[in-house]
Amino acid sequence: MHTFSEAEALELDRADPLPSRRDEFWIPPHPGRGRAQAAYLAGNSLGLQPRTVAGDLQAELEDWSRLGVGGHMKAHRPWVSFHEMLREPTARLVGALPRETIAMNSLTVNLHLLMASFYRPTPQRHAIVIEDQAFPSDSYAVRSQAQWHGYDPDQAVIRLSPRPGEDCLRTEDVVGFFQKHGDRVALALLGAVNYYNGEYLDIPQITHAARAAGAVAAWDLAHAVGNVELKLHDWGVDWAAWCTYKYLNSGPGAVAGAFIHDRHLGDQGLDRLSGWFSTDPGTRFQMRPTLDFVPNADAWQVSNPPILAMAPVLSSLRLFDEVGMPALRAKSERLTAYLSAALGHFLDPADASIITPADPASRGSQLSVRLHRTPAEAAADRMRSIDGVISDDRKPDVIRLAAAPLYVTFHDCWRAAMAIAAVAADPNAAA
Structure with a gap:
């Protein structure tokens, strides 16, 4: 007692x-x-700064001052491949194969890039399912995607609510929804840990139900990564995205992350929005006008790594690997x-x-x-x-x-x- x-x-x-x-x-x-x-219990909003971050940032600033553009290839951690250092520790954190993960952009940008590939609505199947207490940014993102494709977001976006008088969703109710109405759903995008009430949804069971109904099963892991154990590959999640500034303690605006399941990585027919870093790094500097496909999560990476926003992620991931x-x-x-x-x-x-x-x-x-x-x-x-x-x-x-x-x-x-x-x-x- x-x-x-x-x-x-x-x-x-x-x-x-x-x-x-x-x-x-x-x-x-x-x-x-x-x-x-202070007693700091706001890490679900912004994690605290690891003491090693200043040194990691200073090292990149010194390389920039010393090498200028040469830092892309000759920095102590070459900038052109900096994101590669984050791949394996990120994969360990979310339960993925290294080729399934990528550190890039911000959370909502990644949601849009992945929905560009995986939200493929038809007149018969165009609904997007989110939780009613989803973070507003997710709500804005899915509504805009539905509207972009010509659908009324008030009709296309389905918001799952708790039972009357309750604060949290029940797994059996979510599963039951997909069993009854899943033939209308193109995409399920739920928050793994709800930002408002702290509920941790049953990812494997809900993923199975959504995919069995023919929907794409995606997850926003903003409040889950670094908070709960994840096994995205084994659970069969189609894709996921997250930020790194909450439980991962990587600082305001730090680079976010994404996961795409291995079964999708070799699909060259899958639509993607591409950019400079979407192409094969082996031929990137041949400056070809057409993209050389890569069968990993890098295919969704659009821009070159923002080094000063990535160095704190590296600092944080070391801690998670150690513990x-x-x-x-x-x-x-x-x-x-x-x-x-x-x-x-x-x-x-x-x-x-x-x-x-x-x-x-x-x-x-x-x-x-x-x-x-x-x-x-x-x-x-x-x-x-x-x-x-x-x-x-x-x-x-x-x-x-x-x-x-x-x-x-x-x-x-x-x-x-x-x-x-x-x-x-x-x-x-x-x-």
Whole structure:
């Protein structure tokens, strides 16, 4: 049984089988508390900066100053092939073959590039399925794709909602939808871990149901990569895309990633939007007017690697390779379970409730708390300024807490539970 004392939280940190890597990150300060550190539980919005990033960036800047254009071929990490260094660690992270992954662009750009290939609507089958609580950017992207192809997005985009009175989707309802209505669906594009409520959808089961119905099964992994264990190749996912600035800690605007299943890589008849880096690197500098096909994910890469936005990704992936996702996922489950229990202990049900699934297998490292009497934005501001707890709010009434296991501690979770309970109980404290 937990005592939910500060001493217990500190002891849990000392005894945990996976030591924290907190000292390898820059932790924001507690406002007004000198050198004290904040409890940072907003890694599902923007991960913290690894301390190695500055050195990795400085190395590229020095090569640029020393070599100029020569850095493309002669930098210590030649820029022309820089993205290749990210391929294998990315593949290990998402459970893919190296040739199935590519680091490129931003998340929504990658969604559009992949939909250009895999959203091939017909009058009989042109629906796109997303979750009703999808991140707005995904909603904008799929609506614009439907409209681009001449379909009314209000009709073509199907939004799956939880049952009345519930906050999360049920796997059996999603599977049942594809079994009943799948013949209308051209593309399923769901968020693997929902940004709003933290629910982790059953990727293999839903993928199987969508593909059995004849639809393309795609996933937005923005809140899943670096958060949960993934086996995209074995699960048969058609394609996926993700950003790297949340749980992967690669910095604002860092290069995103994409996965295309091996069964599609040799299909030269598949439509693609191509560019300079879509062609065979062996003939790239022969400057041919026509593209030389490559049977890997590079076929979807349009532009040359943005080195200063890729170097932080390299820094981050080293950490994930050193620790490994199984160990990180296990620790995140321990942290999130403790945070859930602490919230249950400190919160009055009249003041707030957790809307994230209680089953550890059905959630990522995030717990979303709905405040019943206090506006979320005011609560988050008070938690940060007074308690030194940095969270993320979603208007009007949800606070999101992410126990990112590389740097969040049990003590951070204890601080967060105490802070949110105090502000939930006293709406005037957040004014």
